[in-house]
Amino acid sequence: MTTDALAAAASGQSIDLPTPAFDEYRPPSAALVGDCVHCGFCLPSCPTYVLWGEEMDSPRGRIDLMKQGLEGDPLTDSMVGHFDACLGCMACVTACPSGVQYDRLIETTRAQVERRHQRTRRDKALRGAIFALFPYPRRLRALRGPLRGWQRIGGDRLLRRTGLLERIAPSLAAMERLAPRLGKAERLPERTAAIGTRRATVGMLTGCVQREFFPAVNAATVRVLAAEGCDVVVPAKQGCCGALSVHNGREPEALRFARALIDSFENAGVEWVVVNAAGCGSTMKEYAELLRDDPAYAVRAVAFATKVRDVSEILVELGPVATRHPLPITAAYHDACHLAHAQGVRAQPRALLNGIPGLQLREIADPAICCGSAGIYNVLFPEPARELGDRKAANVLATGAELLVTANPGCLMQVAASVERAGETIALAHTVEVLDASIQGRPVASLTGGGTSS
Amino acid sequence: MSSTHGTTKTAGAVVGPSAPERSGPTGDSPQVRAVRRRVQELLPAKTVITDHARLRTYECDGLAHYRVTPALAVLADSVDDVATTVRICAEERVPFVARGSGTGLSGGALPRADGVLIVMSRMRAIREVSAEDQRAVVEPGVINLDVTKAAAAHGYYYAPDPSSQQICSIGGNVAENSGGAHCLKYGFTSNHVTGAEFVAPDGSVVELGGRALDAPGYDLLGTVIGSEGTLGIATAVTVRLTRTPEHVVTVLAGFPSTDDAGAATSAIIGAGIVPAAIEMMDALAIEAAEAAVHCNYPEGAGAVLVVELDGPEVEVRQEFDQVERLCRDNGAFAFRVANDDVERALIWRGRKSAFAAVGRISPDYIVQDGVIPRTSLPKVLRAIAELSASSAVRVANVFHAGDGNLHPLVLFDDSEEGQGEAAEEISGKILDLCIEAGGSITGEHGVGMDKSAYMPRMFSDADLDTMQMVRCAFDPNNISNPGKIFPTPRLCGEVPGRHKGEHPLAKSGIAEIF
Structure with missing residues (x-):
């Protein structure tokens, strides 16, 4: 408080102090903000810093802005603009040597922004x-x-x-x-039996965009899991996991989705809940944190979260039993941010692809930098998203690979659009679609034939 | 509480009368308002930052304890932006501070509340890579490692490799004369920069040096490199590229104690081998690195050495045999060789992340930087251990053992009463140990704001006055990063020595003390 303000308060006058940025309900943790030693190692991993080279659009700068908010500064339009501009890719979490939990910080900050900031x-x-x-x-x-x-x-x-x-x-x-080219939808049975000896019973999340725009990925996931000895349960009554809502600060909505999804899987009798979309998986693994204050769900959320596995994780954990047929093709693997950075899953998809005879895996330069898809980011901020997409497309094309493999529907759409803008084509597939083709003994053309971006 | 590298004590006591928060015109002075108005007229709107929240993200560099919000910031996109801003600052007598990636550890890019922060991070074009000439021309905001990435395809690299090479900028490297793990064999930034386009503190743009080595006349380039932004701002840098070595072997050796590892270091260099790097970490530093990056260093080691040999394959192989023998002779119980780039990267990752990784084992810490003669290593390390034991302040040691550049990390918890002061005291005593041993108060982090108070311990008044005369020749108005390096402000033309009361020129309003 300034001296003037104090004097005004003492004399009983009303004073206009700016409203502090954050309220008491789950503000960004001051202790977590304090973990940042300002070393700057996060900067080169941050897509907006790569684009703009400005401190306030870097993880370190955004943490500084949170610190200002915690010190009582108001939530200004410029502050919100820099929080909004974060893609939430969490590459900085991977890069940070001090273990700063930026993911927790930006999530709580965004929830405050949604509650307290008046948008246009x-x-x-x-x-x-x-x-x-x-x-x-x-x-x-x-x-x-x-x-x-x-x-x-x-x-x-x-x-x-x-x-x-x-x-x-x-x-x-x-x-x-x-919007991707649409194919014919495949209906998934509620229960698919394991082929050969049953090694596990798994539930599968069908997702929203995945289910409606990429149904072939879900069908391939069921076939691959069954071929590897899993009974696959697909609860019919399942909705959104809440990932998009969590990532955009819409907390009450996210909590509703999370509770409903726990309900859907709780009595399905599954040992694991398998996810084939990176963004969904990372949020479902965080349910325990999300629902920690909900007496009816806190314990159940912990039980649920520990069962969640990305499809590549569970397949590597189980180990292969189904025969892999050769797929003579060069493939570039793109790390989805919410798989690599948020879940730390990098080795498993590569191990699965390397296990396919004839498949030659190529690495993409600057793998840690987001492709610009980032949930709904490319809808909210088309320009930076396009620039990031163009950079990613250039790096993908530079590999010379015939097929681009990734594990997130958003990335697939984003890279497809970017490759098309560059006037090029590349075949696209989800990791499980490649595995499925190999296990089913389908030819390379089944991957390269129809899946191009234009 | 933010964990950082300084304490209140240094922030307050060290800076003295030149503390930017307390002297000179404030952010709203007529001069600053004039600068703001004039740069806003001449530069694109997005280039000039005046929003308070945005400005506050620039209030510190890698030394987060000192924080000053600049009056305004200019995010330069070109040499013209820089020259225009500096010229206006010169005309209005307003100080300016250049900032690169903001990773400095001595507060060298700490802004002035009464001045302009000129941010160079957007000037990051690699203008030219001329492998056949072994030269590259880069803008100052280019990241150190990106120079190597650009040259790699041609079989070359940029040799200076500070631990922060993945983010520190070439401009900052020039300001600080940065070294790195490999400067034992390859030298500092000054050995790898041949020319610079340079904006002098009056706003004029000059060329220093050139593409050829050792330009005739005074070595102004050599003067500028390492001057910590007090002589002007580099806007393009011509760097020397080094041939990628034919063969590289990296080994990790585990020793029972730092004494053993220090003895091995001396033995290796005594045998006439010049490794590309010899790095040492003690048990506490290893613990931090393990927590951060799981580098899997030998269990139970009291110290590890990272030794890198490079050059023609035959030579490297022969040296490798000697290094292994010398390590084992001096007590190495584990000796691991990186077989490929992935294993090499893992060994280095532990070392290069060590500073920031200490944040995992301590809420707050000070990164110290000092130099001692290599032969004094065991003695000084023992003295540091004694200081630590007698004060119960933990000290982790990471250092470039080959050239005696120590980086003691003094750990403390600022939320505990008195710990910050105790840590600060130990940190200062370590510098005294370095000076006593015939070394220096900084190897590579620079003096900046953090160590200006220690300069008189190392230099006489006459030494410091001579340096000030060089500064006055470049910057007669004392507007280029004032308040850094030197413990007391001095007017150009002033007779060295003690003065009483207000300076006559300042009193008469002719000059101001910044």
Whole structure:
């Protein structure tokens, strides 16, 4: 408090002190903020620092901003802008030698921002629209028909060429451009029996975008798990895991989704809950933290979270039994941020791919830098997302690989769009689709034939 | 409490009358307002930062205990941006401070509340890589490691490799004359920079040195390198590229104690071998590195040595045999050889992350930097251990053993009453040990804000006055990073020696003490 303010307070006058950035309910932890020694090792791993070279758009700078907030500074538009600009890729968490838990810090900060900051009407409307759509598979499905018709008549290409959408609403244009070619949906049975001796009973998350836009990935996951000796249970009544909501500070919504998902799997009698989308898996592994204050769910959340495995983790843990047939192809593996940085899963997908005879794995330069997809980031911030996508596409193409493999639907769409913008093509597949092709003995063409980006 | 590398004691007592928070015009002085208005007129809006929250993210570098919010920041995109800003600062007599990646450990890029922070991190183009000439021309914001990445395809690399090489910038390296693990064999930044485009403190742009080695005339480039931003700002740097060695062998040797590892170091160098690097870590530093990066160093080691040999394969093989024998003769119980780049990277990762990794085993710590003659290693280390034991302040040791550059890490918990002061005292005593042993108060982190008070312990008044005269020749108005390196401010043209009361020039309003 300034001297003037103190004097005003003493004389009983009303004074206007700025509202502090954070309130008492789960502010970013001062102790975690204090862990940062300001060494700067996070800077080169941060996509926004790579793009802009500015301290306030780096993890270290954002932690400084949180510190300011904890010291009572108000939550200004500029502060919120720098928090919003964070992709949440968590590459800084990997890079930090001091073990700063930036993931926890930005999550709690974002929840405060959503509760306390007044967004512009336009921003609010866009975020509202996104969250009224993406976490709801049924609504996404309703959108499929119109999108499919749209793509068939070539309308999307025409629109892209005119750039009309870009002018009206860059964000809608971004969504439209990322919409993948739609194939025929495959229905998954609620229970698929293990082939040969049963080694485990696993539940599978079908996801939202994965289920509606990449159903082939879910089908491949079931086949591969069954081939490796798993009974696969796919609870029919399962919704969104809440990852998008968590990553964007929509805490009450995230908690609702998390509780519902725990309910869906709790009585399914599964030893593991397997996930094939990086962003979902990382959030589900954090349920214990998310629900720690909920007396009805805290204990159940711990039990659930310990069962969660990325599909590549469980496959490596179990070890291969199904025969791998040769797939003579060069493949570049792209680390999804929420798999590599958030879950520390890097070796497993590579081990699985290296286990396929004939497959030659190539590494992509600057693997730690996000492709710009980052959940809904490319919808909210199309420009930096596009720049990051272009950088990633250049590095991917430089490998000369025929196939790009990754484990997240967002990354697949983002890299596909970027490769297309570069005027190139590359076949795309999820790790389990490649494994599936090898186990089923399908030819290389089954991966390279239909899955290109244009 | 933020864990950091300094304590209140140094922040307050050391800086003296030149403490930026307390002297000179404030952020709202007419001069500063004039600078703000003029740069906003001439530079693009996004280049000039005036928003308080944004400015506060620039209030410190890698030495987080000193924090000063600059009056404004200019995120330079070109030499013109820098020259324009500096010229305006010179005309308005407002101090400026250049900042690269903000990883410095002596507060060299600490802003001035009454001045402009010129941020160089956006000037990061590699303008030219000319492998056949063994030269590259890079902008100052280019990351050290990125020079090597750009040269690697041609079979070359940039030799100076400070531990922060993945993020520290070339401009900062020039300011601090940075070394690194491999400077034992390859030398410091000054041995690898042949020329610089340079903005002098009056805003003029000059060329220092060139592509050829040893330009005729006064070695102004040599003067500028290591001057910690007090003589001006480099806006492009011509660096020398070094041929990637034909063969590299990295070994990790575990010893029962630092005495044994120190003896092995002396034995290796005494045998006429010049390894690319010899690095030592003691038990506490190993514990921190293990916690941070799981580098899997030999269990139970009281000290490890990382020895890297490079050069023609035949030579390296022969030296390797000698190094192994000398290590074992001096008590090495584990001797591990990196077989490939992955294993080599793991060995180095433990060493290079050690500073920041100490954050895992202690809430707060001071990174000290001092130099001693290599032969004094065992004696000085024992003295440090005694200081530590008698004061119950833990000290972890990481250092470039080959050239006697110590980095003691003094651990403390600032939330415990008196611990910060105790740590500060030990940290200062370690520097005294270095001076007594005939060494120096800094090997590579620079003097900056942190160690200016120690300069008189190492140099006489006449020494310091001579340095000040060089500074005055470049910066007569004392606006280029003032308050750093030197313990007391001095007006150019002032007669050295003690003065009483206010300086006559300052009193008459002709000059100001910044």
